[in-house]
Every structure is written in structure tokens, then in C-alpha cells.
Amino acid sequence: MTNAEYQMLNNQSKGYLMHATRYALCLLMAVLAAGATLAQAQTFPAQTNSKEILARTPAQLVETLRNPGASVFEKAKACQRLAVVGTKDAIPALVALLPDEKLNIYARFGLEGIPDPAVDEAFRDATRTLHGRQLVGVIDSIGQRKDAQAVGLLKELLGNSHAKVASAAAGALGRIGNTEAAAVLKEALAGNSPVKKCIADGSLACADGLEAAGNKAEAVALQEAVAKADVPKYLKVAALRGQFRLQQGEARDLLLAQIGCPDKAFFNVGLAVARQMPGADVTAALAEALPKLSPERQALLLRALGDRKDAAAASLFLAASKSDSPAIREAAIVVLAKHGDASAAAVLLDAALADAAVAPTAKEGLTNLPGQEVDAAILARLAGADPKAKAVLIELLGARRAVAATAAVRAALSDSDQPVRLAAIAAFGWLAGQQDLDVLIGKALAAGNPAETSAAQTALRMAALRMSERDACAAKLAGSLTGASAANQKYLLELLGRVSGQKALEAVVAGVKSTDPAVKDASARVLGEWLSADAAPALLEIIKSDADVKYRTRALRGYIRIARQLKLAPETRLAMFRTAMELAQRNEEKKIALEILPRIPSAATLGVAVSYLGAPGLKAPAADAAVKISGKLVGRDPKAVATDLQKVVDAKVGGDTGAKAKQLLGQAKAAAK
């Protein structure tokens, strides 16, 4: 009713009856307005008592379902818990919720979990009274429980005028997957149902069920029925795949028919099956089919043949590598690269050096081909190669870690052609031994040729990380710091950080004492990111004695990171925490340090955490640490948790932390009684 209408009514009103009418109209308007607000506002406040509901006994949960005053939330959670702990006693209360639009899913949740045939009976009965989405859900549950007694009922529902109901019935029959269900589905496939796609899908699932039960002939028959039905192609393709699975090696002719089929979908099935169907005769038949295909399809079939790993096909790939078709050549190279042996080296080398289209694939293959004869083949080509080829060959020798080629690669470091030199530098990163490090260090620190310096730095990094004698490597790198430019010292220090170990640590620590600001900065950064706890003493010294607050702060953060992240004994971790808190001058570092405590949960560390509640600016992180510790401790030491968490609650910490604290406190108090 609009305001104008109401006013007119008001002007016409006379006597008590009109007053009463006016009052009733006001009430109605208020109710309507409130209803609109209610509907719009979805009056559901936050629901935060799930833990308490989930802890109820099965009998209490059933009572919750029966309680007309229980909220949707309570009933929902009760249903989900009954899914795990419910018994036959819960069935009636759950069934009563099936018609409810919101609670249908929850009731089904609960019922699906109860392994009692009374549930199946209840679901079957419910199909006679439910409609719409609720009915569809119950049919799905019947399928989920594979209720074989429901086949007759589902047959009826398959003919339901509502497509979603019929589809659900088809799906359920598919999941039941027995002979009776198969018969129903097969009959339906031959009919004119508007949900034939779902029936076909159900049939495919049913065929899988029959196959699992050892009923192969029926499964094949059902797959064939789908293949012949008036259904979209992808369903026929799926049925064909099923037939292949069931017939295995007996389906060679069927496979060849797909390989020869112009339709891409069926050809693709053939490709997939071509990889799996065993037998030398199958390989031979596929090889024979190859030339009849288009170049693009030959390429795809070659790759499938390669994946069969049948040595009988090897000559096929070698021949295909010389094809006029780029697609076929590429496929052959891919196969040889992946599955070939040393005999493929020559072909792959030709491709790597002269066929731009397939060179990357050929090179990858050559990198991985096993056997020292491959190294020898590459090395043999090096002599007399032009610079471009030389660079490729050297790259390959490096990637293969062809130790036998080290001398040749070392010689190429001073080749007249820069691309060759660059390739040699990179390869040396893979090949250099401890005794060669000086060569790489020299190039990495040299000025004059930025491209080679950069390549050498990358190569040296690679070599240094590979060195089995880590300390010896670190000693060489550290020895090169003296006299190096600031930029080079920074590079070496970062590399020492990656190499790690005692010698590297010593060098970096020495760098922190440097008077050169760039060196000191680089060293301090590297030390702060050290991956082992033995950097802690050096960091501590910086925190205590460095004149620059920037370095003290950085070192402190590095120290805290070690205490937080790395593997340490609990007492060491706690000692480091105490030290960090003593030395930290800013709350930023104290906050991070407090995150150490939850790593060592105990009554003692809980007490430590709460002792910081009163520290200015630290209430929130201290409370957070206390709550995390309490979470781990509440089962073991509820009294300690109850005592200390009370302090967190009394400190009126807000947000999620405060809420968690209250929740845990309640739990601890209950457990401590």
C-alpha cells in the first residue's frame, strides 16, 4: 500500500472501526516492510558454535534435528556430524528434513553416511513424495549408495517428464552398474528419451561397473549399444574407448580402422590406443598403415609408435628423419631424442647442426642420450667444424658433462671466434674440476669483454655449486676477493653465500668487517640469508658491536630468521629468542621474534609469551603467540593453558586472536576440571 492510498483511507475513517482498521493497516505495512528488509538482509548472523555442535553425542544430535527451535545452522552441522557417527536411530529425524530446500543436502549428507539398509528404504520411499531439486538429490543419493533394489523404481523415474529427474535416474542406474541396471539403460538407449545423453553417460558408467564385476561380455554389449545410439560423437568415442579397454589385444583391426578414419576424434582414439595395445604384430600393422596417412597424421602416429618403445620400429624413425615433410622429420627427431640410443647420435647431430626447425629438439635429445660413444661422436665432429657448428657441439659437450672433452673445451676458451668462446665458457661451467676453477675465476673477474665476463660469472656459479670439495672451492673464491673490484667482490660474496660451508662463512664474516661500504653491505646481506645456524654467532657479533644501525638491524633479522625457520634444538631456539628480545631495540624486530615461541610450545614458553602482554606495542603479537602455543598445548596441559590464556582474555585482545583465546580458554577450563 502506498502512502497516498493510506492517506485517503485515513481521511475517510470514522469511529472506532476506522481506528481499528487504521491500526491494522499500520501493522500490516510494518510487517510488510520488515519482511522486505528481512528477505533482503538474509537474516543469518555469524554462526560460531560449530565445535560445540560437532561435539554432541549422536542422541543429542538427533534431538537437535527434532528441536523446532534449532537454527538451520545447528541442524546443518548436526546432519554433517551424523554422517560420521549416526546410527539407525537418526534415520527418521534426517528423513524428516529431506523436503526442506536448504536442509535437503544436509539430510542426505547424514543419511548417505549411515550404512544401514533402512536408509535405502527411506530414500526409495522419499522418491514418491518429493519433487524438484529435493527429489533429484535423493535419486543421486540412491546412486551414491548403489542401491540395487532401486532399479525398478529408477526405471520409472527414467521416464519422468522433468529432465533433471530423468537424468538423475540415468546417473543412478549407471552407478549401480549391475546387469539389471544395464538392461534398463540399454532399452532406454534405443528409445527417444530427451535425456539420451545422460542415459549414454550412465551406460558408460554401468559398463565400467560390469567390467569391474568381471562381466566383460555384458559390458562390451552396453558399450556397443552406446556406440550405435543416436548420441553426440564424444559419447560414441567414449564407448569406443571402452571397447578397446575391454578387448585389449583382440581389437587390432578396430585400432587400424580408427587410424585410417578421416574423423579426427576417432583418429585420436586410435593414437591413444596405439600407445598401449601390446604386441609386435600391432607395431608392424601400425608401421604398415603409416604411409597411407597425411604427413601431419604420420607425424602423430610416429610419436605414438615411439612411445611403444618397440625396437622393431627403430629403422622407421631413422628413415623418417630424412623425410621431405618437416612435420614427419620433427616427429622422428622427437622420438629419437626421447627413446633413441647411441645409434641415433649421428642423425640427431645432423639435425642439431643443419635443421633449424628441429635443432632444439635434437639438441635436447643429444643432451640426454646415454653412452660415452655419443660424447665421442660429438667430439669427433668438433675437429674441422665451422664456428657456428663448433659452438653448438661445445654446448652439447658441456650439457652432457662429457669429461673426455674437457681439454678440447678448455682450448676453445681462447678460440678466435667469440660465439665459440662463449659456448666454451658456458660448457666449462659444467666440466671444470677443482683444478680448473682458477681459469673460470680469472675470466669471471676480467674486465674488457662484458659478454664473456657475464658468461664466465654464470659458468663459475655453476661450477662452484657442483664442487664436491665445498671448502676448497670457497677458499679459492675467498682468495680472489683480495684486489678485486667492488662489483666483483659483491659477486664473489654472493657466490660464497650460495656455496655455503665453513670456509665460505669465514670469508663472508670477514667481508662484514670490511671498510669498503659496498663489500660490507654485500657481506651483511649474504650473512643475513645464510641457510645454516652456524651463521648465528657472527650475526650476534654484528648485532652487538656494529656501529651502523642498518647492519645491526639486518643482522638481528637474520638471527631471528635462523631461530624461527631452521632446525634447532628447542633449548637453543628459546635461548636465541631471549637473546633477540634483549638486543632488539624496535618493536618491529620484537614482533618477529615472538613468532619463534610457537615453534617450541610448552607451559614455559606460554608463560614467556603472556609476559609480554603488558609491553607497549607488543600485546597483539604476544597474544597471537600465546594462542598458537595454547592450541598445541591444551590437550596436554590444560591447566597451564587455562591460567595463561585467562591473562590474554583479560587483556581484551580483539579480532580473531581474541575470539580464539576465548574458545581455547573454554576448552582448557573444561579439560582441567
Next chain:
Amino acid sequence: MARKNSTFTRRRFLATAAQAGAALAAPLFIPGATLGKDGAVPANERVALAAIGIGGRGTHDLDCFFQEPVVQFVAIADIRKDRRESVKQRGEKKYGPGVATYRDFREMLPRQDIDAVLIATGDRWHTMASICAAKAGKDIYCEKPCSVSIVESQALADTMRRYGNIYQAGTQRRSIANFLFAADLCHSGKLGKLTAVHANTLHPGTGHDWLPGQPLPPKDEVDWDLWLGPTPWRPYNKAYIDGGWRNHWDFHGGGILEWGAHTVDLCNWAGTNDERLPVLYEPTGINATIPTTWDGTNDAGCVATYADGLKLVMRSTGWMGLGTCAARYEGEDGWVETGDTGRLEFSSGRLRAEQKQFTEAGTSAVSHIKNFLESVKTRKPARSNAEVVARSHIICHAAYIAWQLGRPLKLDPVKVEFIGDEEANRMRSRALRAPWRI
């Protein structure tokens, strides 16, 4: 890929879509001349890609797909209008006008001109959307995790096997060089007989509370019913759709799965070549409360044991600082640990000598998407296909069930059922809201 009978199919689809009142905001037909601005790839080799549910991670995946010359992006389905529009803009910036938008992906999937689908919705939708796409004949790249229950994992693998689609889970670390290298050390025997594999996981707990209900936006703005999809009804709150669904049990598989989808997967691959499941699951840190915020800094997890004694340790602490999603493999002859920085640490100089240098970040999907597209072309199973990820996800789900129950569980690895524990077996599945079924 050929667009067979495309005009006829699109005309018929348009008629159907008009009847269904689908929210189409662009023409369906994309003329061949506009496909790919450089036109370098022949039309019959292109992969027409559609996407479902593109948020933060999905945007990264989409950008990786956009880098591939064979890909042509044609459509986006999202329950949020703002996302439909922003993804459409992104796609049209790359491919020109014509990217279609749908509120409901069921309107999009029947299009026969779509070859593959990128699914990057929230976790609750991953299995269902993948199965729907498979049943529509599409190849699928689906973000992890791939399932939120054991039964979902099995249904996913069964469906992909039945329909023969190419399926790639977004467990991209299987295609990242440092992780490949570390696994190779295991497979090649360089670590000796393996004794333990360690997976970096997060705190397992999730919560059951509900956020307060808020007024429902118009359906075209946010389709809440479709957002919920197969998960149980609860009142709308914007925080859920803005990424706050994590840590709610109904929508999330817990913290073991959150990172374990990657790291447990890596461990099962490295340790057993994807061939086995552990038979014993012993939860750790079970006295921790179930948090209502996502906290990765404590050590609740699970130790799983294979039949041959190999341990799979799922933990959140004690890592070497090599980056997120770390994994460690220990054998009688040494160990290796690695993480998302690409760095590796080794137990000995002998192993260190095998060192290589890797630069691709563990979070990058570039290589993984290339592998997917290669599989679409050759029909060879993708690296993270449904069979292998189903197995690793089953491990994560079993571990979480053990953690929730607070007791060890034995698993029959063939039947994938817990032995002698009915409660645990009841937790293998979750009921799905109609009309969604797997």
C-alpha cells in the same frame, strides 16, 4: 583443431541459448581471419580455449596460455559479472573482438568449437567442473587441488579414463626443472634405497562456522547458487567469493591438501613413481585446535608409511629455507632438498657434483601448460594426468581424515578403504547438492 560444421552448430546453439536465456554478451562466431593476431598457426591446428572461474591464479594460467601460438581464447564463464568482463577484455586485447561470456558454464560447454577448458574456480568446483567438461568432450587443464575427497579423486580418474580426455592438473611443479631433477636422483638410484620423502604442507585444520549472511546481489552480478554448486547451502557473504572460502570445511580440503596437492604429489612420484599408496597414516600435532584462520606456521601433519617401509612425512616446519612447497628425499646414500626458489641442497659432495642451475620459479605454469598442449596434440597422457593426481590426492585426504579423527588409520591400497574404521570410511565422501553429481 578443425571447427567442423561450425556455422550450423553455432546457429543451432544460438537458438538453444536464446531459449535458455543464457547471458551471452558477444557473438559466438570468431571469423578465421581474426584468430590469432599473427596468424602463424594453421586454423586446424589451433586449440580453442575457454575458461571457467578466473581469479588470481587463473589469470596467471591464462597469461601462460596466451603465450602459446596454438591457443585461441574464445570464451569465459564466471558467476561474477566483474570477472567475466575483465577476462573478456584481457582476451580481446590479445585476440581481438569476439570473446563470449557466460554466467553459467553449462551454457558454454556444449559449444563444439571449444577444444579445451581452463578451470580455475575455487577448490569445491574442480572435480565437478572437470567431469562436466569431460562429458562435453573437452580436454581439461584444472587448477589444484583436483578433489576434496577420496571418492571425488576416484570419480575424476574414472571419468577421464572413460572419456579419454586429456587432463592436466595444475600441479605444475612436475614440470619445473629443479623438482624434476630431484625426482630423477631418486629414480636413478643416486640416493640409494629411499627411506623417507618429506612434503611441505600447511596446518591441516578447517572450520565449520558460517560468516554472517549479507544481502544477495542480483543473480547476474553474483550467482550465489552457482558459486555454491555442489557444496551445501549457506547464506551469502562477499568474503567467500573474494577468496575467503579457504579454511571452511565445506569448500576446502584442508592445509595438508593445500600444498600437498603439489608436494605430496612430488613425493609419491619421486618415491614410488606414482605406483603406490601408503598403507598407514599417523597424524601428528593432533592436539592443535582447528584454527579459523589459515596458519602455516605450526607442525601439525601426518606421517604415512608405504608397505615397504618408506615414510612420507607431511610437515610444515623444519625446512631449509629453499622456498615454498619444499620437498626432501632421503635415501641410504644421501638426501636432496629443494623448493620454489629453484635451489637444491645435498647431503654430500658426490651429490652436489650432479648440481644443475635452475631459474624457473616453482609457481610458474609455463612449462606445464606447454606439456598440456603437447598432450592435446599427440593424445599422450599429460604429466599430471588424472590417474597420478588422484593417487596423490587420496594420500592427502587420507592423512587429513586421520588428523581429524586423531588416530592412526590403515588403508587398503587396492580398495582404497580404511581397514577396521567405519568412521574413517564414512569420511571418504561428501554428499553433493543437487543437481550436481559425479
